[in-house]
Amino acid sequence: MLTVDDDPAVSRAVARDLRRRYGEEFRIVRAESGAEALDALRELKLRGDQVAVLLADHRMPGMTGIEFLEAAMDVFPAARRILLTAYADTDVAIDAVNVVDLDHYLLKPWQPPEEKFYPVVDAQLDAWRAVAPAAVAEAKLVGHRWSARSTQVREFLARNQVPYRWFASDSAEGERLLEAAGVGADRVPVVVTADGEVLVGPGDAELAQRVGLQVAPTDDFYDLLVVGGGPAGLSAAVYGASEGLRTALVERVATGGQAGQSSRIENYLGFPDGLSGAQLTDRARRQAVRFGAEIVLAQEAVELEVTGSSKTVRFADGRVIGAHCVLLANGVEYRELGAPGCAELTGRGVYYGSALTQAAACEGQDVVVVGGANSAGQAALYLVRGARSVTMLVRGDSLAAGMSHYLVEQIEAHPRITVRTGSQVVAARGDDHLDAVVVRDAAGAEEVLPTSWVFVFIGARPRTDWLDGIVARDDFGFVLAGHDLLVDGRGPAGWALDRPPYHLETSTPGVFVAGDVRSQSAKRVASAVGEGAMAVMLVHRYLEQL
Structure with missing residues (x-):
């Protein structure tokens, strides 16, 4: 409740009477000018609070009570508005009912409040509660x-x-x-x-x-530093911390990786009804934290240095973290469409892995999904719940070539999903946002497909440029490890130790890799989780030799 009156004595009296009856349920805010009261309302709006009742004196210098209530309507339109006025201003108060949709006016003095004040406020509170929006705590x-x-x-x-x-x-x-x-x-x-x-x-x-996320580590040296927070990284954080390793996980954007953006994972062991990537990510993150792992967000690794048995990772903001062992689990990112117009319209109709966030806005719309692997299939099935139609553009001859059988069956059975094989996007059109895409079929014919929503899942590429010269990678940038380091059967490339590299160990001893960023990985959530757990076992073996 907010009351405003330029007379300090009257202002205190109003606030006193309000607190006496309503203080346990409501916070009473008092102001002595219209401008001060408006500033208070804006602050309450930003904090997500709700205002139930506004009481304003009519005769105030600079801004009358009517002018204040009119301005307050723009900030809290649901608040009930009461004008405090003298008997001589009754006509003005009556006119204000039409000007600012005044809910009531009170004549001063209002003593005794039990007879003249509280019944009026009680009635206004009942009316407010009937229509009051929920308070926004987020x-x-x-x-x-x-x-x-x-x-x-x-x-x-x-x-x-x-x-x-x-x-x-x-x-x-x-x-x-x-x-x-x-x-x-x-x-x-x-x-x-x-x-x-x-x-x-x-x-x-x-x-x-x-917003309260951890963006800096609490220490500068750890037993295990995990770079990347997808399923492999989270698994390593859980097993590393639970087995006594001082473990920190550093993630560039958010935990979960590509799997965390999946609307439904139905083939993960132990979940016959499936679960969303967000659910899996949240459970794993909480589990890791419970065991004592630190999870640091919004930090991008840009350099890896190796000095003897010590490894140091430098981040984009200049911070550095040292560790005995480093696990590279930074996953991959979606490949982008190179067709004209796509780059300019990214985030304005062309999206990469944003199906969950944008799904509500697609309700009743015609949506296009580009890609033919599991992530594209999961997105199509999720988006079609509210979309009028979903058209899948698949470059290959069939979905079966790159998609799990259970997803293919669901997509083929859905009446509002159309699959166009042998098709690709060759241009995106639109000014401030996407209006249409140009699609070319296998025969070379082009067609303009009107849509404002295109979701792209056309494979992925690793983010490993920052590892150049430190660990061996294949021709596509994926990190080589274990047996894959062998060159023509003659021994590990660039390997300096007498022992062979461990299964998930890179060309740099003590630096391991797990998940999608590893060359020849299975690209499945279950395998990534398993590799994260296995990496911790290998880290223990490495540390025992130091």
């Missing part, structure tokens, strides 16, 4: 749906399990939040944290820190 994100950075921020918050509520910048509530923050719509995305802090166009590191 972070709030205001952005434009065709803004690439707005999409990235949504992805970052969602994948890191940060509760947030999305508001389009041109929606009524979005405009109220921007006004309360004093930020123009041209500067979105804007994030308002749960405690009311305003972040304008934040980078991932700043955003992570402000």
